[in-house]
Amino acid sequence: MTMAEIIDGKRFAEHLRAEIGRHVVRLREQHLVTPGLAVILVGEDPASQVYVRNKARQAREATMASFEYRLPHSVPQEKVLELIERLNADPAVHGILVQLPLPPQVDADRVINAIRPDKDIDGFHPINAGALATGGDGMVPCTPLGCLMLLKHRLGDMSGLRAVVLGRSNIVGKPMASLLLRESCTVTIAHSKTRDLAEECRRADILVAAVGRARMVHGDWIKPGATVIDVGINRIETPDGKGRLVGDVDFDSAAAVAGAITPVPGGVGPMTIACLLLNTLEAACRQHGLPVPAGLMEAAWG
Template sequence: MKEFNAQEQSSATVIDGKAFAQKLRHEVGSQVASFVGAHGRPPGLAVVLVGEDAASQVYVRTKMRQAEEAGIASFAHRLPAVTTEAELLELIVALNADERVDGILVQLPLPDHIDEGGVIEAIAADKDVDGFHPRNVGRLATGESALVPCTPLGCLLLLQDRLGDLTGLKAVIVGRSNIVGKPMAQLLLKAHCTVTMAHSRSRNLADECRQADILVVAVGRPGMIGSDHVKPGATVIDVGINREELGEGQSRLVGDVDFAAVAKVAGAITPVPGGVGPMTVACLLRNTLYAAQRRESARQKASELDVSTKGVAGEPG
């Protein structure tokens, strides 16, 4: 991507998340083919959808289709909204034990009568391709190997593609959710950025944001970030997806950033749609492959250990 030069252009480079995601899916597909050749099976992804939420159904169809295109075996479990928490947990226990399944994703939100936290904790941590299990959250926070939430992972990959080495850059994250804001901070810290977390109640928010070389916004408020929040030349990642009603039954998707205004100041910016969104699904496929590779590696190590220790203690007398 061409670097921003204020003398050459008056608007930011638009970061094409859709194109990058397509490239990532192709890379995952190539690695999946190698995995199948080595292990005689494809990685497996189980997606669980409870209820009839229209947006969730679209997301699930997209995930399943792209998984299959990458050579990943997909297992869809569509349950009615009246499914009890006990029934859902029973399914998760079965999927945890299913050798065909390397990754389990329970599509959120769940119906109100089901405890999301309990469901997330029931998923085996090594199959938690959403990266929401407390064990994976803890591993990420302590710098250990972990399955990482897909959206912040996608943001990091876009930033590294745009900027290369992120060491020493000042990053400001607006939003403190467990899904995006907090894991994004951990990833950027691991990349050696200086990180500030801000949110809707931060004082002097615009002043904080203007310090950033990297500005990541995930608050769910359309157009909250304007040109006065952005340092000239900064890279802006807009995670927000909001539906704006235009009247007469028409609507459009917009981000948390006022794109038209900020594009005149920033060095680079992700659009909505077409920015971070496609990266989320691509990173889900990447996580599923990674989970499969880790499981096979652990299985191989266990097999080697079993062989090396046979007979060590001798036969019982």
């Protein structure tokens, strides 16, 4: 039986996108600037196509300019880099996102490094990653930023709380740990080589699971009352053959112990796209020398 509070990322994201849309209208009316988001999709991966379609739709709903570029799976790396260079120079484009994964002939690091840091709304460029790690000012990766918003809404001041980030990827694990350190949490990054992984997780007031293994974290890994953020999205087979999405956390057993938990789907996923739009708005403001809107998170829950 579910006991934990369900952290409704879908609802939070809806409110956040609406608030972003209001700021986009003001930006256009007061400064004649329309934030522009360019998304590049290489190949025909079905999941990537769905993500790109959702990103473009939500950008348009926020009245942003949306630019989509679909390249064949066999495209040479040079063609991808040439497109990025054009978008870097295009004043109508404030944010550039390259949908990952890329086919083997395209080096993801080369592509990410080619994006102008101030247009890198994914926050993956080494300059942005370095700024986050050292407490500087740069673009923050969207998924960790969305996780942080959900945590701050529920917990408020997180100073001194023990946080465990399960996973050490450059996309989620490492930036998530940096964001939690900024909130004065005591942070541990745990991973596949961690000794007694379950015990490390049991010590956490905040547990962020981002390993990409279905239902890896069980209820007996959770500290009673802890806040659990499940970043994982894994498709499992079901008896009817349709399959369904589950997280890295075994939801039923964890929800019986945790104080609060994000569901999958409907938790972190919607926040990722909302934060992508937030980063695009921020990038447009910075590139035009305008102040970045403050208090969007608080206004979204107002």
